[in-house]
Amino acid sequence: MLTVATGNKAVAAAVKEAAPAVVAAYPITPQTEIVEQIAEYVSSGELRSQYIPVESEHSAMAACIGASVTGARTFTATSSQGLQYMHEMVNWAAGARLPIVMANVNRALGPGWNIWAEHTDAIQERDSGWLQVYVGSVQEAFDAVLMAFAIAEDERVLLPVMVNLDGFLLSHTMQPFEVARAGDFIPPLHLPHAIDPAAPGGYGTLTGPEDYFKLRWDIERSMRDSAGVIRETQERFARTFGRKYGMAEEYRCEDAEVIVVAMGTLGREAEVAVDLLRGEGIRAGSMRVRWFRPFPRLDLSGRDVVVIDRDYSFGFGGVLAGSLAAAGGARPFSVIAGLGGQEVTYEDIAGFVRERRPGEEFWFGVNGDV
Amino acid sequence: MTEIPREEYILKCTSACAGCGGTLSLRYVLKAAGRDTILVVPACCTSVIQGTYPNTAFNIPVYNVAFASAAACASGMSTALRAAGKKTHVIVYAGDGGTVDIGIQALSGAFERGTDFLYICYDNEAYGNTGMQRSGATPLGARTTTTPAGKTQPKKDLDAIVAAHKPPYMATACPAYPKDLFQKVEKALSYRGPTFIHILSPCPPGWRFSTEKTVEMGKLAVRTGMWVLYEREQGKVTINGPSKAAMVKPLPAEEYLRAQGRFGGISAEAVSRMKDDAAALAQRLQKEEKGIC
Ligand SMILES: Cc1ncc(C[n+]2csc(CCOP(=O)(O)OP(=O)(O)O)c2C)c(N)n1
Ligand code: SF4
């Protein structure tokens, strides 16, 4: 069924298809529409979930943890300050190996108060043990949420998944998309370590260094295995629903001399820039990183690389640029752009490519024109 | 006659201090709750005394969770269990710090939402886990490692805060009165919705008394009126026998205070304020019991 809706509504529609047993969430701009829509589905009986209207994001994730450990499918959504407030429990969810799915609407962090798109909120959770995917369209938001449940709940993964969509640019932008009927795409959840009075035992008890170390390694092993599960799930999704996804979306990269790497809607904008540059005779291509955790292997060898980060790690640099440099030894031209919802057009991106200076960092709008 | 079951859910070899009132309390709580129970425990002494992974000294499932999050975690757990048609008791067993300080927001939220669970605060009147720092539940004049000269503020009135949420059942208790505690847990679990028990739990190293005196200290607290045993059932107050007797003929508060090293050097002014507060509470409860308020 083709429909037109915002990214937030698409997320809610996907949650309806996945039918989690428990949703616990707290409102925050620009995510609010997701929880409102889910509450509406629950109240009208279209979605037979328990909706827990918690009093904070810390409690939202705590409630998801309590529900999930009983073996119940669980969902929440947040953004920015909410994700930060939740931080302690975000780590807890992964450490406890609970396949919770969360939509995070990417928004800048205060101060000053700024409700517009930026990835720093989610990027700061990159080391928590959550899988992270960043989407570039309303359709992709819907599809990613459906797949997130299947991936998180796979016994080879059993880690939580965060689906990221850009504040306003996707959360509040109407686009046509197809509501796929989930059917049996997401198998029933079987949590092997579900809590059960018939099998008494301690969860999260004091753990010495040796065992703790093994448990941490087990998270990393599952994180590595998750790459294969993501691939399988995306292939199965393509066979079932006809839409194909990769770890990253490559655009006109085959013969490219320069590749733009970005995430979220900036990655889509980069594709328009690529077409413009090709028209000028510059052999450009783009790679939109979808899965940030596990981090993908990108083939950038022998090409110039322009990385656009909608995030920043103070005292270090753009996190995507830094990650690519560490993973592949690339010396990217690192552009910091779009913070706090700054507008970045395909023409701006084409400018970054034309004037690229490998190995340097450039703050768009601060360092002047390229 | 109430028969307290012989079955033990706290096995031998916990790492609790000798004479731990909190652990003694939990022993009775679990006997009353029975096998179909999940305990949710935030950071506190109880998270330590279970022992070290992969072993546990508790013979029921225990979900250990972050300090501020017990009530919210239990909220999710109870919701999911009820949705799956299960009647399993969900019991939070939290310290005073995890209740009156960092956990109060989650507690308030879970009660306001009508979560079906029992929240128990075992109150040793300080942060035991981290070495006896003050909490909002530390009484006036008590020395802790962060109030070396004695606390200058009175104990936070947790019960009034919980009562403001109008739960169907709430009570105070003390492990020096095990039958009373046992019955209160049974009663709390017979209700649907959020119920609450506040247990004064004498703590030998924290309060500085010798380990064989835990029960004596609990009895002194009640007999001096420094701790009142009562229930609030559907809003109706009942003062329990031992406290009723204490209200008629209380022992002097000094007998309780002098028995504990933490009150060493307490000012006469602080003692008199504590007596006034205790008298005011007794009066208020007596009035409420009679239905005059
Ligand atoms: C967010 C956070 N802050 C601080 C701590 C450290 N901490 C662990 S237990 C505890 C005190 C617990 O006191 P209480 O709740 O009274 O329980 P008790 O230890 O006395 O049994 C503190 C401060 C923590 N675990 N988490
Ligand atoms: S410090 Fe007090 S409450 Fe904690 S285990 Fe020891 S006796 Fe029990």
Ligand SMILES: [Mg+2]
């Ligand atoms: Mg304490």
